[in-house]
Amino acid sequence: MPxxxxxxxxxxxxxxxxxxxxxxxxxxxAAPKLAGDQGLARMYEEHERETEEHKRLVEERLExxxxxxxxxxxxxxxxxxVPFVLFAKxxxxxxxxLASHALSYEHMEHAAxxxxxxxxxxxxxxxxxxxxxxxxxxxxxxAERIEASFDRTVEASLRDQSPDDMNxxxxxxxxxxxAIEGQSIQLLERGPQIVKEGELAKLFREHLDESRAQxxxxxxxxxxxxxxxxRFKDAAMRLGALNWGAFFQAxxxxxxxLAxxxxxxEFLEIAGYEQLRxxxxxxxxGETAAIVGRxxxxxxxxxxxxxxxxxxxxxxxxxxxxxxx
Ligand SMILES: [Fe+2]
Ligand SMILES: [Fe+2]
Ligand SMILES: [Fe+2]
Numbered sequence: 001m002p003x004x005x006x007x008x009x010x011x012x013x014x015x016x017x018x019x020x021x022x023x024x025x026x027x028x029x030a031a032p033k034l035a036g037d038q039g040l041a042r043m044y045e046e047h048e049r050e051t052e053e054h055k056r057l058v059e060e061r062l063e064x065x066x067x068x069x070x071x072x073x074x075x076x077x078x079x080x081x082v083p084f085v086l087f088a089k090x091x092x093x094x095x096x097x098l099a100s101h102a103l104s105y106e107h108m109e110h111a112a113x114x115x116x117x118x119x120x121x122x123x124x125x126x127x128x129x130x131x132x133x134x135x136x137x138x139x140x141x142x143a144e145r146i147e148a149s150f151d152r153t154v155e156a157s158l159r160d161q162s163p164d165d166m167n168x169x170x171x172x173x174x175x176x177x178x179a180i181e182g183q184s185i186q187l188l189e190r191g192p193q194i195v196k197e198g199e200l201a202k203l204f205r206e207h208l209d210e211s212r213a214q215x216x217x218x219x220x221x222x223x224x225x226x227x228x229x230x231r232f233k234d235a236a237m238r239l240g241a242l243n244w245g246a247f248f249q250a251x252x253x254x255x256x257x258l259a260x261x262x263x264x265x266e267f268l269e270i271a272g273y274e275q276l277r278x279x280x281x282x283x284x285x286g287e288t289a290a291i292v293g294r295x296x297x298x299x300x301x302x303x304x305x306x307x308x309x310x311x312x313x314x315x316x317x318x319x320x321x322x323x324x325x
Contacts, residue, residue, distance in 0.1 A: 036095030082170025111260035256317030
């Protein structure tokens with residue numbers, strides 16, 4: 001009986017991966033028009049082709065495992081309730097927002113394939129494991145390309161701003177960071193309700209304290225630069241579609257998914273701060289740039305700590321389904 005259960009779980013992970021790829025496709029198709037320059041557009045175009053390939057590879061594995069297309073369609077429909085769709089709803093309207101959401105999405109995919117890989121290995125399906133490894137590496141490579149393009153992304157985002165507006169830009173990016181930290185705090189407050197103990201719960205609690213301090217540091221810079229509380233509210237509204245807190249209310253799920261979302265969320269923050277740092281440097285605002293540099297170190301540490309928990313998170317997710325003791 002346990003062996004049947006793990007095969008069924010593996011089909012679910014494959015179906016989730018399929019759903020992620022299906023939802024990535026329209027984003028990758030829309031991205032080149034929003035990318036900001038031709039080089040950036042090409043980066044997304046190439047990944048659209050890779051995304052098509054990922055979808056096909058995952059479909060092949062599902063078919064080989066006897067999941068019928070009709071069944072696949074039903075389950076894919078059901079999974080649209082998960083927050084991968086938030087990426088679509090967030091309507092990236094600048095090259096910078098597009099890059100932030102794309103980086104976060106690639107890391108969502110990265111995490112999903114790490115989990116799929118572990119479940120495939122436990123299920124003894126080496127072909128699925130091989131496919132998971134191959135796709136994971138391409139998602140990570142895309143994430144690296146996005147990170148390597150932040151200079152150009154910021155350049156493209158600021159192109160139409162006059163130099164006089166640079167301080168205004170710093171305030172705008174700080175307001176967005178303030179709103180994102182608000183979401184981070186919500187996410188981290190709910191995390192321990194899903195993973196009650198262990199390393200993941202511990203790091204959520206620790207990073208919650210850090211996130212509160214980060215939000216305060218951002219707020220202090222906003223006040224020093226004359227940003228009004230009203231502006232904080234506006235930025236929070238703009239981020240409304242990214243309401244991770246609401247997601248967790250609607251979808252209390254496995255430790256594996258929680259780890260994947262938390263990991264992706266760190267990269268949403270990382271992308272925002274990488275851009276904010278560059279904008280602050282251009283504005284000659286060394287103090288903001290220095291504070292952001294320190295926050296970035298904390299975000300990257302949190303992301304790699306979450307990543308090192310994927311093994312345990314996958315095991316805990318299977319255990320919560322009764323597959324593992
Ligand atoms: Fe991808
Ligand atoms: Fe943060
Ligand atoms: Fe964070």
